Amino acid sequence: MIRVSLIGNPNTGKTTLFNTLTGSNEHVGNWHGVTVEEKAKTIHFKEQEIEVVDLPGIYSLSRLSFEEKVATDYLLSHQNDLVINICDYNNLQRNLYLTLGLLELGLKVLVVVNQIEKRKISQINLVKLEEKLGVKILSVDAANKESVQRLKEEIICYKQRQCFLPYLKFLPLKQAFEVLPQYLQQQSRIFYAIKLLEDDQDVKEKFKVEKNFDQAENVAKVRYDFIDQLMSECGQKNFSVYGQSKLDKILLNKFLAFPAFLLILAAVFYLTFFSVGAFLSDGLAFCLDKFVSSPILAWLDVAVGQSSWIYSFFETAIFGGVGSVLTFLPQVALLFIFLSVLEDSGYLARVAFVFEDILSKVGLSGKSVYTLLMGFGCSTSAILTSRNMEDEKAKIKTALLTPYMSCSAKFPIYVCLGGAFFGAGNVFVIMGLYILGVVVAVLMSMLFEKTLLKSKEQSFILEFPPYRRVGIKQVFKVFFLSCKDFLSRVGSLIISMNIIVWLMANFSFSFSYVAQNGGQSMLESLGVVLAPIFAPLGFGSWGPVSALIAGLIAKEVILSSIALFNNVEGGQTQLAMSLSDPSSAVYFSSASSVLSYLVFCLLYFPCLSSVGVLGKEISKKWTVFGCVCQFVVAYFIAMAFYNFAVLISLFGWWKVCLGFAAITALVYAIIFVIKRCRKKEKHCNKCKKCCTKIEKGE
């Protein structure tokens, strides 16, 4: 078996190459650090087994960031038959820096130059470069199967050549060799000696070396000088700067950047949730009802009769519950497509740049934008992306805040419940809920920053990827993947949850069928116990509360259980009507209680799979803390919303607003007076003369 690792700078197309090589569907994006863990797959080619490992993108083997640790440790601890170093044609200078690092480590290296862009911004003679560097260089289009086929041939018959690293003679390697133990092999000796010259803390501890060489600058300089020399010998010419674009004049402009971002985001949400998405979703609901549920139910009616539990099971648990979630498939798929287009086009890296200022004020980093935006799609996969952040505390904060973003599973709840009570105004309610999630996340982040999770000054060094046109192929791929993911979730988790919820809602603890024999179902008796807790929030009956309990597993289940409790078969309109019917289990007496219910749904708990991922990413302690926090926050915010709405309905808009303004003014006045008094005290005790020093904190 041949073991092959793929390594290269971030965003050079390693995963694209991995996918083409192995025929897999790993997530690719135009953003650095999409791959955060090594991934392996075995392929067969010409009766040979080749194991391909995709490593995260790195700039050097310095082991400073998480990705570098993963990749370097993998290279050091595993026997590799071949390392494929993938380089970006348009940015060879910096890419070759990593190549030199790999050669210093004595690995068998095959350099693959990826031609991602059709439009070349630089020119270089690769044949000459191959000769000068002494390493086989192959030019490949990572997305093209035929082109990758040549690479496979090359992998099988690869022979190491003599490579030259003439710059090593400019380094005082001898001094470093003296302090290294004798048992090291020749090549790893060179690697560790260079690490010692760079004053690498880990290597120093490993070999118990205390001496400071202070050569880091020199090491980088001789490597880059060598590369520059290679480049000029191979006739490299640059036509323009990698990653620069005229679009940046607008999208990075001081004044236009924010409006542009909001406009793009608004367009995405409008297209997904209201115009195109809503149309497709209605169409799907119609088709499902017409061609699937109605014929089957009609047949069941004849076969077993309407009063049987089998009929009720199909009507409510399958068609009512699962069907109501299934109709949102087009919208979820659209949202994922738009998010992936934003990512692939290279815009998200710009967003990180634009938002860095503001987010660092609230204790997050520009890189959080990516994770939080992905949170609108699915928090589980979004939390995974928080891993490429350097500062541990900022990472914990970002991961904990991701569930506050309103994920695509919560959207159906807003549409159905909100639509029933707010009518046309529901658009604004939904928008408000999305904004509320962001606002709460920001406030929580500020709170964390002030108390438990104060983040360090982060380095924030981010490369700007070039803008890329997103291919139709990629869009289709995302579409199919998100559909597959959604359908398999509906097919496994949501169906089984719905069956359990249906059983608990229709059978009592003594296992008798409630609809025929009467009595309290299991969920009802549970819900009745817990319901009083939620009475101050405006929905203190067993139905809504039981739906929330079921929703702990996955948010999609909330809507399907409501449909199930209310005995609704298919159709969002019927579900909406049943909500304002006092005889049904899930009944909302007023718009204010629905509003509070929606707010609570938005914030109350991350779904089970998110909890699992959180536990893995940021330790169990923080996960428990985050979940408790979310519940408390959701409880009080929903209560505030409910009571505020009730007050408005009692006294009218302007009276309530006036009252609140008066109370706030009063509170501020009190705080102001207290501060004033304190300042005076300090002033008198210390210097009795000047207060400028105190203000500066001296």
Add this chain to the structure above:
Amino acid sequence: MLSLISCDFAKSYKICQIEKDCPSSVRRRLFDLGFTNGQTIQKIQKSLLGKVILVQLRGYLLSIRSSIANFVVVQEK
């Protein structure tokens, strides 16, 4: 001799050194990315509050925090 923060936009500078009081991990990262002595560098843009700047060196773009850019000492070409 001035820091990367205080230099003008769209004018080419030469890197003189990275100051020693810069944390060693950040320093090494900068070296890895090509902030070596004598390298030509250009400031392209700064963010709204000026906490991050966008620079161009070795034919590519990079955004770095101003607090780090402060350690980069440059000289007019």
